[in-house]
Amino acid sequence: VIFADITQFSEYPEEKEVLFDLNACFTIESIEQNGSIQLINMNVSNEGQIITKDYIELTQKETEEKSFSIVFGRLMCNLGYYDKSLKYFQQLLNDPNDEDLAWIEYNIGRALHFKGEWKETREYYDRAYDRMMMSNPPRIKDSA
Numbered sequence: 001v002i003f004a005d006i007t008q009f010s011e012y013p014e015e016k017e018v019l020f021d022l023n024a025c026f027t028i029e030s031i032e033q034n035g036s037i038q039l040i041n042m043n044v045s046n047e048g049q050i051i052t053k054d055y056i057e058l059t060q061k062e063t064e065e066k067s068f069s070i071v072f073g074r075l076m077c078n079l080g081y082y083d084k085s086l087k088y089f090q091q092l093l094n095d096p097n098d099e100d101l102a103w104i105e106y107n108i109g110r111a112l113h114f115k116g117e118w119k120e121t122r123e124y125y126d127r128a129y130d131r132m133m134m135s136n137p138p139r140i141k142d143s144a
Contacts, residue, residue, distance in 0.1 A: 001044050023048045070103050077111050086111035102131040102142070 002021035010017045025048030029041040062071060069092060077085035089108045092099055109124030132139040 023052055025049075025051070066103060067099060069099055070107065073107055074110075077107065077114060080114075082111045082114045086115070102128045102135075102139070105131065 001024045003024070004019050006017050006019045007013050007015075025045045026042040027045045027047075029043055031041075032039045059071070062074070066074075073085050073088045073092070076088060086108060089104050089111065093101070093104050093108065096104060105124050106128035109121045109128060112121040112124060129143050132143040
């Protein structure tokens with residue numbers, strides 16, 4: 001695990017801050033209260049590497065099944081840029097350039113879902129589902 005003592009750069013040097021690598025993952029073994037201080041005993045875990053590996057494999061599989069345009073918009077949503085993802089897919093919907101309209105509508109619904117806009121989410125999910133089921137042959141796997 002890569003880490004660095006960043007106390008000298010901290011706004012609060014009395015806190016003795018340590019910065020860990022993005023891939024660092026810990027399991028909490030115990031938490032003890034000692035007056036106003038909480039002592040947290042943690043152990044390094046390789047779970048972060050496993051999660052990263054699984055995510056990369058899933059993304060590679062997704063890239064094989066979908067176009068770069070769809071994967072790019074999904075990545076924005078995965079990173080929490082819901083408004084940007086929504087705008088991106090709405091632009092794709094207006095000018096699809098042979099993109100898969102069902103996946104565009106699905107991903108508009110997905111971005112709306114993360115934004116908590118439930119009524120519109122359902123409308124786009126339903127449109128995507130209908131489009132997938134009306135294709136020949138029906139895209140049952142995609143619609144699941």
